[in-house]
Amino acid sequence: MLPFEIVPYLPLDTTPQLLRLRGRGADFVYLGAIWTTALPVMRDAERLGLTDKIRFGGYENSQAIPLLELGPAVEGYFAPRAAPWYEEVPLLTDMYMRYEGKIDTGGDGASTLLFASAMIEAIRIAIDSVGYENLDGRAVKEAWESIKDFDPLGVKKLTYTPEDHRGSAAVRMYEVQGGNVVPVSDWQEAPMLVPEK
Template sequence: MKIKIKKLMWLTLAITLTLLLVVGCGSQAPKETPEKKSGEEAAPPEQKEPIKLGAIFDITGATGDVGAPYADGAKNYIAYLNSQGGINGRKIELIDIDYAYKIPQAIEAYNKLVKQHKVVAILGWGTGDTEALVEKIRQDKIPYISGSYSENLLEIETHPYNFLVAPSYSDQIRFVLQWIKDNWTDTSRNPKVAFIYNDTGFGRSPIEDGREFAQKIGVDLVDEEIVDLKALDATSQLLNMKKTEPDFAILQETSNATATVLKDAKKLGLTTQFIGLNWAADEKVVELAGNAAEGYIGVIPFAFPYEDLPAIQEIKNWVESNGGNWAEKNQKFIQGWVSAAVMAEGMKRAGDDITGEGIQKGLESIKNFDLGGLASPVSFSAESHRGALKARLYQVKDGKFVPLTDWMSLPER
């Protein structure tokens, strides 16, 4: 009997201990939630994937005199856009490569951007390289806005992803020739013109169209001279030109070569009126040529940083607030800014379809895109990628380019 009682006591004790363990394990005090410290922000929402935009720039090559500030403008616009939240909540990741104005390096850069970095669009640069990449651009469906305004890039069937944000070089030379004809007052003869250009795809781009248009409207083309992009002397070419006594000489060059021509023309006492297409007209020309640039005329599709425009003031404020020196920015900076802005507008209009085809359709939907006077309004369509239909002339007076004409429609081709 005593044994049974002892067994019962041990059994009761075992049950009691088991219950205590179960209750103890089930009633642990909850873990304390860390208190949010004063001023501590909540975790940011998950960031969306950036949109990858490629860029092929000439910063150190033969056209670096205008290519470097253009690239600077494009980069600054992308930084500005990202500071405003990007596009539809997505930042832009700009991946840029300096190809030094060498076509093989441009092709290599393109392949790297498309194959390795998977960019969905590209800001390009030169005529020769842009035209060399045409087939790749079409096959890869890469929207492409470059610094080249070659007329060839406007053929929609062969260039469905190339877009021009300024008048083509051919449009520009026709515009200048028409202005010469309209303002010529000597009824005894036609005005005489010479063409000065470099022997590159860029330099040659408008020449054939210029020849044809001059003949069509009654302007006599009396001479053509080749001046290298990096020429430090153009005396021999100008002496050849002098023999033909042109009233006007149209330049398809960049700043450095243009300044060389103007300085040598002054030394030789030439009275020819020089007129440059857009890459041959900016502050750099005036800086390099000095008083030899006085009276020089240029086709100006983009605003100068010193113009009194709200859009210019906004850019200036942003640049300076981010540590930039506005005094160092020139008109080619604005040109790069505008090119990037137009590409971004196409991306914005693409919505969630951030693909080559989506961005192409976005760009083609742009109608009278107001750039605040930085350039003429831009329009595209599925039938035309000729973004600008107006141009204007500026002339150097007292060391500064000032308006000579208002915006004028381009002549019929």
């Protein structure tokens, strides 16, 4: 493992960081940033001729539709996802087509649809439990931790517990292939990493 390289949240040029990584012999770069950071990094990596030499990947929200606009520069870019990709969620694609006329978002639609629905459900459960007048953060947290196999939109089942706030322990690897994001693995249980005390 090589030392970390830090780039600004909205970098204009990541040439120095990428050249240092190349000089250290990096063959894989994990982008722990949202797509707005991944975009210039990948653009610069292509300009420097590094996309054939270094494999790039990131976390779920780094693999957003605007990244695909870079074409060949992002071929092979991969990310684990806790929620399906856009085309795998008919409700989401229907909403985009109906209200925007195309699927064009910089966010993570399926994750937002999935996890926001769970938060709304937690608030509903909390109001049913303590009443609107007594609604507070503790009531919402307790309600949230009581959600089991929740899937109102047919996206994916979510379960929360006091010990596990991920909603879903299952992830799937996705990769950019031919300008599309496609699943390259089955859903797999991901271990929860907790710092030692």
